[in-house]
Amino acid sequence: MVVDHRQHHLETVRAFLSVLVSPLHYIADLPLSATNWLTNTFASHNRLLNENRELRKENILLQAQQQKLAALEAENMRLRDLLESSFKIGDRVLVSELIAVDLDPFKQQVLINKGSSSGIYQGQPVLDANAVMGQVIHVNRFTSTVLLLTDSSHALPVQVNRNGLRTVAMGTGKIGELELPHLPNNADIQVGDLLVTSGLGGRFPPGYPVAEITSVKTEPGQHFAHVTARPTAHLDRTREALLVWTLTPFEEYQSDLAEGEPPTEESAEEATPPEADAVSSAEDVQ
Amino acid sequence: MTLAPSRGSLVIFITFVVALLLTVIPLPDWAQMFRPQWYTLVLIYWTLALPERIGVGTGWLLGIALDVLTGTLLGQHALSLALIAFVTYQMHQRIRLFPLWQQSLTVLVLLLIERMISMWVMGVASQPPASLLYWAAPLVGMFLWPWVYIILRDLRRKFQVS
Numbered sequence: 001m002v003v004d005h006r007q008h009h010l011e012t013v014r015a016f017l018s019v020l021v022s023p024l025h026y027i028a029d030l031p032l033s034a035t036n037w038l039t040n041t042f043a044s045h046n047r048l049l050n051e052n053r054e055l056r057k058e059n060i061l062l063q064a065q066q067q068k069l070a071a072l073e074a075e076n077m078r079l080r081d082l083l084e085s086s087f088k089i090g091d092r093v094l095v096s097e098l099i100a101v102d103l104d105p106f107k108q109q110v111l112i113n114k115g116s117s118s119g120i121y122q123g124q125p126v127l128d129a130n131a132v133m134g135q136v137i138h139v140n141r142f143t144s145t146v147l148l149l150t151d152s153s154h155a156l157p158v159q160v161n162r163n164g165l166r167t168v169a170m171g172t173g174k175i176g177e178l179e180l181p182h183l184p185n186n187a188d189i190q191v192g193d194l195l196v197t198s199g200l201g202g203r204f205p206p207g208y209p210v211a212e213i214t215s216v217k218t219e220p221g222q223h224f225a226h227v228t229a230r231p232t233a234h235l236d237r238t239r240e241a242l243l244v245w246t247l248t249p250f251e252e253y254q255s256d257l258a259e260g261e262p263p264t265e266e267s268a269e270e271a272t273p274p275e276a277d278a279v280s281s282a283e284d285v286q
Numbered sequence: 287m288t289l290a291p292s293r294g295s296l297v298i299f300i301t302f303v304v305a306l307l308l309t310v311i312p313l314p315d316w317a318q319m320f321r322p323q324w325y326t327l328v329l330i331y332w333t334l335a336l337p338e339r340i341g342v343g344t345g346w347l348l349g350i351a352l353d354v355l356t357g358t359l360l361g362q363h364a365l366s367l368a369l370i371a372f373v374t375y376q377m378h379q380r381i382r383l384f385p386l387w388q389q390s391l392t393v394l395v396l397l398l399i400e401r402m403i404s405m406w407v408m409g410v411a412s413q414p415p416a417s418l419l420y421w422a423a424p425l426v427g428m429f430l431w432p433w434v435y436i437i438l439r440d441l442r443r444k445f446q447v448s
Contacts, residue, residue, distance in 0.1 A: 010360050017354040024303070024355060028310045101310040104356040105318050106413060111357075138357065145357050152413060173413070 011122070011138070018140035025101050025111060025143065032100040092245040093127075094118060098238070099143065108134075108151035108175060112241050115142040120243060123203050127242045131209040131232035132156070132197060136243070148235050149210070150175055158210050159198040163188055166198055169210060169229060175236050178211050180227040185218045187225060195229060205246045294447030298340065301328050301438065302348060310355055319419040322427040325352055326400050329367060330393060331438045333374040334381055336447070345371030359411055366403035370396050390431045397424035 096114040103109050114120055116139045124136040126146050134154065138145040149156050152173035158180075159166045165188060169178045183189060193213045199206025211229035218225045305324040313321060325348055332340040349364030356363075373396060374381070381392055401424055441447075 014354055014360055017350065021306075021351055021355045024306055024310065028307055028312070032312065100312045102312050102318060102321075102356075103310070104358045105321075106408060107357065109357050 014138060015116075015140045018138070018143065022140065022143055025099055028101045029099045094243045094245075096241050096243055098241060103145070106173075108148040108154075108171065108173065108235075109137070110146050110148065110241075111143055112146055112243075113143060114243065115140045115144050117141055119245075120144050125204045125208075125244045127208060127244060128233045128235075128238040128240065129242075130234060131211070132204065133233045133235060133238070133241055135203060146241065148175075149231060149233075150178060150235060156204065156210060157198045157200040158195040160189060161194040161196045161209075162190075165189060166200070169195060172228075176230055177214075178229040178231060180213075180229060181224060183225050183227050185220075185222070185225050189213060189216055189225075189227060191216055194232075205244060294442070294445045297441060297445045297447050298332055298336075301332075301441070306348075306351060306355060309352065319417075320422050320426050322423055322430050323397055323400060325363075326367065326370060326397055327393070327427055327431060327434045328438070329371060330374050330396060331435060333371050334378050335438075335442060337375050337378045340371070341375050342368045342371045345369075359407060362404060362407045365407070366400045369403065370400050373399070386432050386435065389435065390428050393431045394424055394428040397427045400424075 094114065096112040096118075099111040099113050101111055103111065112126075120136055120139050122136055122139050126133045126135060132149060134146050134148040134151070136144050137147045147154055148171070149169070150171040150173070152171050154171040156169045157166070158169045167180050167183055169180055172179050180189075191213050195210045195213070197204040197206055197208045197210055209232050211231045213227060214230045215228050216225060217227075302325070305328040308324045309321070329340070329345055329348060332344070345367040346364045349362075349367035350360070352358075352363040352367070353360050377392075381389060384392065398421070401421065405420065
């Protein structure tokens with residue numbers, strides 16, 4: 001146990017054993033996925049039409065925003081070129097689904113249905129549609145375990161979107177609450193401020209939304225303010241998770257080349273993730 | 287002295303698998319803390335019934351499977367279940383003679399020991415202390431014991447596991 005906790009030599013043993021027990025996960029997931037399948041199959045025509053209309057509307061809206069984003073991105077790159085500083089924007093994502101099983105109730109973790117066969121690596125950032133969810137801690141062949149950012153052993157370097165104030169968001173073990181320790185009483189932080197990843201830990205790409213400040217309490221006798229935040233990701237409701245690979249400029253160039261050909265799902269999944277060295281040197285998890 | 291051939295390994299295996307399944311099957315949030323320790327109940331039963339076959343080794347293997355299944359520290363459940371199997375083995379001749387309600391009380395103590403060891407391990411691994419509801423699961427397990435006992439006994443007789 002000490003070996004598992006302090007060092008991580010037992011990862012391979014765990015990964016091997018996980019393959020043996022993973023059928024149990026799938027069987028436990030069956031009732032829910034069967035219900036989902038049934039509702040999808042026997043969904044009424046009207047409901048599907050409605051849903052389709054809504055999605056189309058949303059798609060147009062998002063595309064409109066995307067147009068603006070493309071122009072802004074190009075402008076940003078030009079300005080950065082002027083300053084001669086390199087900047088990484090390209091990220092590759094893979095959608096995976098959560099497997100509905102209850103893991104240890106005293107840890108905040110979820111199981112997803114993609115594993116090392118899809119190129120998932122340990123420490124990989126995981127997002128949902130709204131914000132950062134957490135990071136991968138155990139990778140098995142076909143499944144992997146994601147530690148949510150509200151787990152008490154998780155810490156994430158963030159900055160306040162409004163003024164760039166850097167700090168660290170620690171999990172509390174309660175779903176829906178993060179803590180920001182070591183902020184001085186006079187720090188410029190307000191209720192409602194958005195926290196985004198700062199990218200300083202080296203694991204998470206910078207600029208993804210994380211949480212919203214819910215309370216700031218300052219007590220004159222204490223050295224630090226008591227600041228809590230609520231994650232913007234729907235940690236307890238979401239069913240899909242996005243896995244992110246940050247592309248180095250060279251890989252970006254390669255993926256641009258690959259996009260010339262018709263993209264297939266296999267080729268997207270089998271592309272090599274960036275080297276793990278750069279990631280493992282980072283200290284996101286304490 | 288002749289050794290009777292051991293039979294019904296498959297039945298034992300399946301009961302353990304079902305217990306593990308019941309451990310990970312999704313429950314609503316409020317019910318999660320009341321989820322009984324199915325694996326411990328099944329392990330105690332088989333150790334009582336077949337102490338010469340099921341014991342510390344089985345407990346340890348079951349614990350490792352459980353650790354991998356639920357993503358806890360590798361060895362956390364293995365330690366507690368091996369210990370439970372050992373204690374049950376030591377007392378199996380006494381427990382077998384108890385009436386069912388008295389057995390339930392003994393099982394409650396065993397379940398509490400298992401829970402406590404898990405809590406110690408979590409404490410050493412610096413996880414936050416659990417709430418008082420943490421102790422609800424052994425109580426649920428105690429009330430379930432007579433049923434688990436009867437069901438598994440009938441299974442054992444039907445398939446003549448020995």
